Amino acid sequence: MPEDPQAQLKAYSVLESMTYTAAAALLFNGICLVLFSSAVFFLLKTKTIASRIFLAISIVLVIFSIIQTILDIAGAAAFSRLMRAIISGDTAEYLLSLQNNWARLYNARAGLTVTNNAISDCIFLYRCAVIWTSSPYRNVVVGVPAVLILATLIVGYLSIFLIDVIISIPYIMAFITNALLLGLTVGRIWRKGRDATLLLGPDAGARYTATIAIILLYVLIILIYLISLNVTDQNATVPSIVWGAIPQVLNIIPLMIMVRVGIARTFAEQESRGSVPLFNASAPLISKSEDSEYSGRPSGAYSARGAYSEVDA
Template structure:
């Protein structure tokens, strides 16, 4: 059942990645290459983690076979070799997960940076939190798996990831909502509704990832790390981590957000120059993405 769910999430991600690649190929803008590279990197990282998961499962079956045949740990050299391989691959999977989070959160930070009019001050704290999360993730993956299993409570890293994503979600959606207040003065109601769609897309995609982290944290807090439900959430997280940003790229690519405006869209002014400037900035942000 666990592998079926992982395959399902991975299949959804592959479909979304193909749609996103097709949409980016037919779009123009300065950020197209960056978004295409991020989409490819997320698909590659997700594929690598699935491959490692399958290999670890095969090694677990091999360990079970050796156990049935009487090969005991740590007397049997064959059993020791297989177990060490499984540990190393588990470490590699955790390192890939940390790298994956670095890529996806960097994309979210870049989106927040654009929405806030390329203001560096807004993204300083999220960047620092992402750096701290990445360092703790790498240390935890190496120390906990290969050196000291009690080096760091893994919940700390996931809580940091959760806080970073909630902050980026609040900053981005809150800024777009604030811009919408000004856009009401200069845009027709049909265009204003597109701002509501953008906020809904960001909240929906962010909620998917944040809720999956919360469910995982609850599962490891109330039960053993080896329970089936915990393993399911742990295995699904890498795929959900990639589905959230890819889904946004897909929605923007098919024109379901304000980024769907073509280059010929014009705005009718009903207020002062400041409101018009907000509208032009919003339009530039999503045309570039």
């Protein structure tokens, strides 16, 4: 073990932080697996192509979640092994090989997290695109966040594998991207929910409120991590726990959306069979072509089924 007490303290601090990271990853991975099971259960109930696509995405997300958990545990174990080797006074060559092994695990985990973040953002972008389908500004709304997602992915890879970048920069870029998507998505959903409430009553806006809550939760967690990263030591307890939780949250939030989509599609299928009559058959439905610009009615207040399908897509 290094004779310098400060070096010893630093080494134990790093090991402690990695242990917290692995524990947080295990805990949140359990939540992720529960949500994945629920998503599979509901998505398999519907036989549509869209449900199969969502099911495939769910499988990809849970694979990312499991691999990152394994890498967190392996990283903590590798660093512990390195410390034991230092205490035992092993050769410099052996210590260097252990250090390189730990560094490879850490970089693999960081690279996987960057990739995972891009995939989660693409799912978020897809929902944003669906919600803005009827808008003439759809291409701009989709294009700008898409460029930011790509830029964040590139900067993230560069910071891990090629150049030294201030560690918070990729996360700040990711937060800007998510904040933009948040504003575009929540703003549009809120408007559609308000119009649905005016047209069909308070109960009609419940789905919109639930969707907004899920999106806000995701961005709030990212914000908490960025704050903890920039105002405290990275080896402190809170950032270490959040570092282990963040990759899982990147999958938990989309899986929550998948579960919601699966439930919505299941009820929609039952409704189409006549077993769950949610709306009065005699009530007039406004078509998408009769948007506010042409019909004089509130924007987004077209067919309740159509409006809900955009939120549940």
